[in-house]
Amino acid sequence: MKSPNHHPVPLDILQEVFGYSAFRGQQAAIVDHVTEGGDALVLMPTGGGKSLCYQIPAIARQRAGHGVTVVVSPLIALMHDQVGALEEAGVAAAFLNSSQSLEEAQHIEREMLAGRLSMLYAAPERINTPRFLAQLQSLYERGKLALFAIDEAHCVSQWGHDFRSEYLSLSLLHERFPDIPRIALTATADDITRADIIERLQLEEARVFIASFDRPNIRYLIVEKDKPREQLLRFIQDEHEDEAGVVYCQSRKKVEETAEWLRAEGINALAYHAGMDSELRKRHQDRFLREDGIVMCATVAFGMGIDKPDVRFVAHLDLPKNIEGYYQETGRAGRDGEPAQAWMAYGLADVVNQRRMIDESPSTEEFKQVQRGKLDALLALAEAIDCRRVRLLSYFGEESEPCGNCDNCLNPPATWDATQAAQMALSCIYRFHKSHGYGFGAGHLIDVLRGKETDKVRQYAHDQLSTWAIGASLGEPQWRAVIRQLIALGYVVTEGEFNTLSLTESAREVLRGEVQLSMRQPSAPTRRGRGSRSGSSSSKPSRASAVEADLDDEAQARFDQLKAWRSGVAKSHGLPAYVILQNVTLAELARVHPGTLDEMAGISGIGAKKLEAYGEAILEVLNGD
Structure with a gap:
């Protein structure tokens, strides 16, 4: 194995390649740890900048002579756009997936084996094939395997919300290539899912980074x-x-x-x-x-x-x-x-x-x-x-x-004290079972509680029950809310194909008055016509977009012209517009109105490659040429 070389400074890569002046939150600590060869489990919310946590170490380790980073990614669309964004930033990246021809795939494999890629994205199904594992072995023996990045790592957990069985075999990576660092990343994992990820991917020695899950916007x-x-x-x-x-x-x-x-x-x-x-x-x-x-x-x-x-x-x-x-x-x-x-x-x-x-x-x-x-x-x-x-x-x-x-x-x-209403509902469910040996659904329960005469009520003589019409003072929305919360709180369960209601053992606590139930008052039914405002409960966030908020008329015109230019570039490259430049970068260009490439170099989101590729064209748009 090749001994580690001196690694480039990650902050320099962030500025040069991606055009950002500073890391956010725990990004710097994660990037430093992984760049130096440490294993990591990263929990960071969507939009928190997870990708940079492995992309910058991948670039740094490749520049230091360690070779290619293999990124495990579950979706073709994600691979395509991330590789497109990296290529736009001047990074040698590629993906292997089922959308490619045999010739395309073989070309990319040759590029990988020759050490000309910083990153290769592949699905777990491909990584587990004998052919790909043999290629990884060749890279490993030549000291040209830099890092494994496992994205959407919650997919490995049976307790998670998106379990994928093919992720289970990724433990092979650690078993076959034990000294290659790994970073596993996910936006969502509770304690039980987190423990499962660590066990199944053999990340017991990894450093765990947990960013705030808050998305205040x-x-x-x-x-x-x-x-x-x-x-x-x-x-x-x-x-x-x-x-x-x-x-x-x-x-x-x-x-x-x-x-x-x-x-x-x-x-x-x-x-x-x-x-x-x-x-x-x-x-x-x-x-x-x-x-x-x-x-x-x-x-x-x-x-x-x-x-x-x-x-x-x-x-x-x-x-x-x-x-x-x-x-x-x-x-x-x-x-x-x-x-x-x-x-x-x-x-x-x-x-x-x-x-x-x-x-x-x-x-x-x-x-x-x-x-x-x-x-x-x-x-x-x-x-x-x-x-x-x-x-x-x-x-x-x-x-x-x-x-x-x-x-x-x-x-x-x-809110209202729904304890008595809950006791009424539970008593009625109990009497259904006592009278018939089985339960009835929520709709019929509400009819009986409200004293609504229906064919079903008459068929089963439920107007003779002691609970008949005892809840007539409450409307149907309130009763549905009561039943919904009784189910949510575990006092009532639904059974069978007809969703009949039955009591759980804990329902006794409510019937005996040992618990108080405070519930939200149901909203009044809405019957507004098309185009009316939906009320203050969902008042529109102030969207005078922080992106465009302080653009004057001239800057707004420049912003619109830049968006039109970007749209054309994106179409010609076969990429989403935001991969070329994000709105926040266009807005800053429109606001600052740089007159030279040197002035443009300070704009957030414009790295060296994008400045070289698009700088002159942007100046022409800004100058109205």
Whole structure:
């Protein structure tokens, strides 16, 4: 093995290659540790700058003679855009994946083996092949294997929200190449997932870096379902007209129906799910990345590794499975640091469906128990009457103060003592079972509690029960909220294909008056027409974009001209516009209006290669030539 050479100063690489003057947060400590050959596990939120944590050590170690860094990446789209961005910055990088011809793949393999690459991106499936492992062995024996970077490392954990079995075999890297440093990175991992990553990737000796999970630019909004598609439409029209966003739905059918409905309402919406034709799916993803103002309706198949910085909102029309999934998905909004929103609508059916999916899965009871606990944490977040962000960060073990930028902080919800109502509901469920030996669904329970005469009530003589009409003073939305929270708190469970309700052992505590239940007051049903404002609970973040906020008319004109120029360059390179230059860099160019290349060199986001490649063209745009 080759002995380590002196490594270039990482800060010099940050400035020269990427055009940034300083590291953020823990980036400097991570980069120094990995550059010097240390193993690391990095937990850093989406938009926190994870990529630089391995890209700069890769460049530094390659310049010091250590050879190529292999980056494990699960998605073709992510590989393509990251390699494109590195090439734009003058870094020798490539990827190997199924989209390439045999000749293309062989050419890249030759470049790698000849030591001409700083970074090679590949999927775990390829890395595990005998051919690729033999190539790694050749590099290793010649001292030309610098670093392994394992991105989206939560995929290795069975407890995580996105488990991928092919990640399990990545422990081979440490077993075969024990003295090659490794860095594993993820944006989301609770304690149990974190421990799983360390064990499965054999990172017991690695230094663990945990950045703050807070994304202060994201406003969290959770609403009760009341004609959810119309609620979504109002949210988009009122808050994010002509802006990019993602709408997550649980089923493929709902994805397509939602996209079609939004298009009919004048929203530029596309669909994306794993069941679509692969060419159409790729075309939709490319349009989302390269065009402005597209709303992507998708299942969770869409999103991992999507680097588009100007996604202004992420909406959920269905409840995710757990907080990690919710956090990962909402974190795709506002990667540029500008104000963004995470909006979710959920209701009783979501709670019932998620519990049923866990109960009916073929998993072990241990796994189901963990998943129930994760779902309970998400339900507690949804039903919370205090700060959403405090709850969210607490889940990841981080203490915080009320944020002032979530719906509960901005408009504290009205609450009521629901203890007596909960006792009524539990008593009625008990009497169903006592009378019939089985339970009934939530809708029928509410009818009995409110004294609503229906065919089913008459069929089962439930108007003769002692609980008939005892809750007539409460409206249906309140009762649905009570039942939803009783399920969320574990006092009631749903069973069978008809989602009948049964009591748990802990329900006795409520019936005996040993616990007090304070619940949020349900929102009044909304029946506004199209285009009306959606209320102060989701008041529009001040978006006089910190990017464009202080541009005068002349600077704004320069900014618009630069965007048009960038669009043409991006199209000719087959890359998203933000890979060429980000909006914040264009805005600074428009504001500062540099007259020479030397003056432009100080602009954040313009490294040496971009200055050389685009400097003269930018000066021409700025001077109106």
